[in-house]
Amino acid sequence: MFILYKEKIYIHSFIDLNMKKVVIALVLILVLSNCLQQPQQQQKEIIIYGSGATFPQPQIEKWISEYGKINRNIKIEYAGKGSGAGLNDFKEGLVDFACTDPPVSEKMWRELEKKGQILQFPIIIGAVVVIHNVPEVDGLKLDGKTLAEIFMGKIEYWDDEKIKALNPNKKLPHERIIVVYRSDSSGTTEVFTAYLSLSSEEFKKDVGIGKLVDWPVAKVGRGIGGKGNPGVAAAVKNTPYSIGYVELAFALKENFKTIALKNKDGKFVNANAETISSAIKATSVFVPEATEGYKEDLFAFINAPGEKSYPIVSFSHVVIWQSYPKDKSEAIKSFFKWVLTDGQKHVIEGYVAVPEEVAKVGLRALEKVKGT
């Protein structure tokens, strides 16, 4: 390592040099943190922490920023980690609220209840859309059963008779269908497999419903896994003749070709604000009271009746405690009350505001929140 030709040793005081730096850095940090803290001390600001589902994260960030313009003393920090991770953080008391796409399961609910009464209510609606990358055609239509067969690997080519029958006027290419699915545990997959299971007995039996399922199509070598919505979106974009499922917001942002799905009334519908709220309005009676959120059934909102109803919609929920320390309870009440009323006017593309009757579930829940 060292060249041995000069007998010279620098006895620089190595330690002293470092000490100086440490002191300078310390002073810098102190000055910096003082500068930043001074304005805050005057206002006495409250920070609420939340974590959970990634799906509503952009919407929540939008709300946080809009709400921040009205109320400067309450700040909210939200970390998108996934529904499961968020509920765990919430259970351990690491965060003040959690967001979850599927409703809290009864088992988790009971565990949480040991620590205090919890409240769950929907804050925003989303939809899962089927996207494809067949350059030749646009405006494809499919029904749940055919879709299930595609995702099971039973239908191998785009010009299969069953797809042709649903799209009589389209010129479908004789190309193999590549199926893109979520490789990570995801609420999107749960909602999507719930829809496929409702549409096809065979899918229910062979694959089932879950956040993570064994896709049969992966075993025949025509499947690609993608991590998160971005992973699936990227895989579909880069793979010609592929098909996949993502949240509506992602499909819109990336300008994907979406597939119109056949709803319960036999009409083919695309996901948009109108068709999604139609589905929710038809099923809003199934939203349980906030104190018994575990009773909510994911299936109740899928394949909703109504001519205009889009079949794969789901709520994103927030979970909060019934009691908080005094100042925090006021902050939480104020923020979520705003979210459920004025906040619903600041909805970004790809999400749909909850209808008034559903928002009331949340508003009633917030009445119950008490400071201790």
Added chain:
Amino acid sequence: MLRKLKNSLFLIYIVLATFLVTLPLFHIIFSVFINGFPVILKAGLSFLTETLPPPGEELAGIGPAILGTFILTFLSSLIGIPIATLAGIYAAEYPNSFFSRATRTLLLVMIEFPTILVSLFVMSIVVLPMGRFSAIAGAIALVIVMMPYVAVYTEQALKSVPERYREAAYALGLKRKQVVFRVMFSIARKGIVTGFLIGIAKAAGETAPILFTAGGAYRTFFIGLDKPVGAIPLLIYDLVQQPYSNYHEIAWGSALILLIVFLAIFIPVRLSVREVKL
């Protein structure tokens, strides 16, 4: 003739191979500059001070993340470097004792240890008992990640000093402490400082260790060591997973800031610490 040909062929091969090895580095620096620089130009100075904007709108800034990264790096260096240096000295000074050999082996294991497990470990021993994500938990996780690098580099650097200098120092009547800290340290300082820098760079750039510990905060500035704090790598990880182009732009800008911070620590110190020619 043939020998010369072989020689030059091999030389070309080595140059090419070196080029291939360093290519990713240049590509990263290049693409981060190309994509990140326009963002910072567009956002201006407020990119360093503002908080995170809502999706699909303006660029605003990443102030809390920058401050968070500095705090995490500073704290973890403050805790980690002294401990790790002492461990390195111990391993170098007592090369044959059982504990020293065990220390060396364990340090090498720690270098290879998956950082995500460190994160989980710190979550279970610090975050859960405290009941909160915090800057201090993030710093502890980073300490665990950075320490083996610092210790191993220190040990290697001290070991590379020829024995005769130690003997000469003893012959002058210096105490062991003086021999180690004044003679050996000074001679090996380039290697040791490199170890410090790699440790600091690790702390500034790692994502996994702070994933379950720091908590993240991008709209509020640092308010205390026991409160959640954000960091640039964590922010980038969050932002690229969302479909909004302004978030992707901010992520590129953040990557450039991270790169600049990294180069700003690394290059000047690396150059200013002169190698000791023996």
